[in-house]
Amino acid sequence: LRIIAIYGMYLLLNKYIFNYKDKQYSILISLTFSILPFWPSGGLSVAGLPLITYSFLNIHKNNSNYKDWLTLMIFPFYSSFILSMMFYILLLGIFWLYSLKSKKINIYFTLSIFIFISLYVLTNYRLFEAFLFSSDFVSHRVERVNEYKTFFESLSSSMKHFIKGQYHAHSLHVILLPFIFFVFTYSIIKKRKNTLLNLLILLNVSISIWYGFWKYEGWEEIKNSISLLNSLNLSRIHFLTPLIWYISFALSVKYFIDNIKYKHTKTIILLLISVQVLYLYSKSDFVKTFKKTDITYSQFYSEKLFSDIDNYIQTDKSKYKIVSIGIHPSIARYNGFYTADGYLSNYSLEYKHKFRKVIEKELDKNKKLKKSFDNWGSRCYLFLDEVGYNFERTKEDTYPIKIDIDAQALRDLDVEFIFSSYEIKNANINQLKFIELFTDEESAWDIYLYQVLE
Numbered sequence: 001l002r003i004i005a006i007y008g009m010y011l012l013l014n015k016y017i018f019n020y021k022d023k024q025y026s027i028l029i030s031l032t033f034s035i036l037p038f039w040p041s042g043g044l045s046v047a048g049l050p051l052i053t054y055s056f057l058n059i060h061k062n063n064s065n066y067k068d069w070l071t072l073m074i075f076p077f078y079s080s081f082i083l084s085m086m087f088y089i090l091l092l093g094i095f096w097l098y099s100l101k102s103k104k105i106n107i108y109f110t111l112s113i114f115i116f117i118s119l120y121v122l123t124n125y126r127l128f129e130a131f132l133f134s135s136d137f138v139s140h141r142v143e144r145v146n147e148y149k150t151f152f153e154s155l156s157s158s159m160k161h162f163i164k165g166q167y168h169a170h171s172l173h174v175i176l177l178p179f180i181f182f183v184f185t186y187s188i189i190k191k192r193k194n195t196l197l198n199l200l201i202l203l204n205v206s207i208s209i210w211y212g213f214w215k216y217e218g219w220e221e222i223k224n225s226i227s228l229l230n231s232l233n234l235s236r237i238h239f240l241t242p243l244i245w246y247i248s249f250a251l252s253v254k255y256f257i258d259n260i261k262y263k264h265t266k267t268i269i270l271l272l273i274s275v276q277v278l279y280l281y282s283k284s285d286f287v288k289t290f291k292k293t294d295i296t297y298s299q300f301y302s303e304k305l306f307s308d309i310d311n312y313i314q315t316d317k318s319k320y321k322i323v324s325i326g327i328h329p330s331i332a333r334y335n336g337f338y339t340a341d342g343y344l345s346n347y348s349l350e351y352k353h354k355f356r357k358v359i360e361k362e363l364d365k366n367k368k369l370k371k372s373f374d375n376w377g378s379r380c381y382l383f384l385d386e387v388g389y390n391f392e393r394t395k396e397d398t399y400p401i402k403i404d405i406d407a408q409a410l411r412d413l414d415v416e417f418i419f420s421s422y423e424i425k426n427a428n429i430n431q432l433k434f435i436e437l438f439t440d441e442e443s444a445w446d447i448y449l450y451q452v453l454e
Contacts, residue, residue: 001047006034008051009246016057017250025253028273033246035280037288039168042239045084046169048075049243056092060099060109072112076119082127082232082345084169084239089117091240127346140352145375148217158212161238162205171242172283175276176249183252183260192259197251200244207244211235293392295444302443306335309419309438309449321414323358323382326398326421327445328391340413343379352377357409359383365404387422395439395446400425407431410452418450 009030018026030050038047052075055068079085092113099106121128130137149157165171173180184201187193213219214235253269262268281287290296310317321340324332329341341355356363356373363370365385373383381391386401400423407430418432427434427450435449 001038001040001044002034004044004051005036005038005047006030008048008054009033012050012054012057012247013250015054017247017254022254022257025250025257025269028270029246029250029253032273032276032280033242035277035284036172036242037170037280037283037285039170042080042083042168044075044079046239046242048079049084049088049240050246051075052088053243056109056112059112060095060106062106062108064108069112072116073119076116076123081120081124083236085120087237087240089113089120092116130346138349139346140349140377141346142349143352143374143377146215146220146223148220149215150217154213154216156212157215158208161211161241162208165241165245166211166238169239169242170283171245172280173242173245173249175279176245176272179256179272180245180248180252183255186260187255190259194251194255197248197255200248200251204241204244204248207237207241211238293394295392295394299442299444301331301334302440302445303335305438305440305443305445305447306332306337308440309447310336312436312438312449313417320416322417322419323410323415324419325382325384325403325424326387326391326393327419327447329381332419337419340410340415341380341382343381345378347380352380354409354413355380358406358413360406361404382418392444393421394444395421398422398446402426403430405430407452411454415452418452420448420450421445423448424450 007030010026013026013029014020014023033050034047036046039045044051051071055064055071058064058068059072076085096109096113099109130139163174163177165173180197180201183194184197187197214233256269257265313320317337321338322332323329323339323341328343329339330343333339333342359373359382362384363373366383366388369383369385369389372379372389373381382405383389384401384403384405386403398421402425417435424430424432424434431453432450433453435451438447438449
């Protein structure tokens with residue numbers, strides 16, 4: 001992600017903003033963008049935006065080569081349509097309409113957009129099929145309950161987003177913001193406007209307002225009458241803001257160099273970027289996550305430990321299903337097990353209801369877990385009151401627990417085994433049989449293997 005982020009931003013800035021001059025600024029601004037804490041689940045949805053923008057601009061200006069077309073055709077396989085690209089395509093369409101002012105259709109640019117959209121339809125065929133053509137498929141998302149905000153709460157959310165960004169698409173631009181607005185204000189006062197910078201700031205203002213007011217109580221009646229508005233989160237246009245802010249910063253640097261003759265110009269810019277880099281490091285995954293949990297990737301996924309479990313069971317993993325207690329289901333899935341639980345953005349409402357029967361009594365004990373599952377439900381986990389919502393407790397922090405689950409509901413889901421990082425004191429009452437305890441020095445977890453009895 002970071003290699004593509006720095007490479008794509010460097011190409012974009014060097015060619016279309018700094019015009020191959022002041023190359024050092026292209027490098028430094030690209031560096032700041034590339035060390036943002038990108039959300040890994042989004043793939044290239046944020047990190048790759050500069051690269052795909054560079055390719056589209058090349059095609060639009062009839063200055064493309066095979067690399068641009070290859071980027072265009074590979075990109076949809078490594079990015080998310082529902083996170084950022086549906087909104088990027090919308091802006092791309094507006095740009096295409098604007099380009100028609102020349103009264104001449106750019107054939108290659110038009111073809112590139114058509115190919116781009118077609119590939120997203122192809123890579124998301126199940127999504128389009130489910131929402132457009134499958135009358136028998138009902139998504140779990142229709143049961144989502146939005147917590148609506150008052151006008152002033154929505155306004156506050158908009159202002160916070162404009163200043164701080166959003167945690168799934170960090171822009172962390174608060175240090176750059178005063179500089180951008182200084183240049184913006186200066187350009188207006190001196191009547192030497194930078195039209196693109198003004199448009200980008202206006203766009204980010206609009207996105208922040210839309211983001212903050214997406215859950216405004218005034219929408220409630222409309223959303224309740226149109227189920228698609230509950231299924232689609234249209235506030236996710238905020239995923240485009242990191243690209244917009246860093247392009248805005250680059251434009252501000254360019255304007256500052258060209259129009260504000262000051263002997264310490266370079267020093268100011270270099271100091272600002274240095275402070276930004278230090279700030280980004282303080283917000284990095286290493287500091288935020290590893291320092292908090294002290295769990296490495298290898299300890300998290302524990303390949304050797306789960307290989308030992310697989311060797312012990314000695315059955316083709318495709319022949320049985322498992323669920324996890326106290327650890328993320330993605331760990332078992334990563335190690336090749338057939339999981340009946342998981343974190344899914346879209347699955348059937350029928351399955352959610354079947355899974356709920358397993359944990360119904362546990363949900364009744366814990367309002368927070370019940371609210372999370374019933375009102376949201378994308379984490380289809382085996383939630384337990386004594387475990388709560390913390391799935392990163394290491395083996396040193398776990399303790400014996402009592403549970404109250406429906407074993408028959410597990411059997412109805414064809415679940416045969418449970419991988420638990422906790423010892424279950426009342427396993428027999430829940431029709432579970434303890435099989436074996438698996439430990440490994442390099443693993444963050446000890447796993448108790450339980451079998452669901454017939």
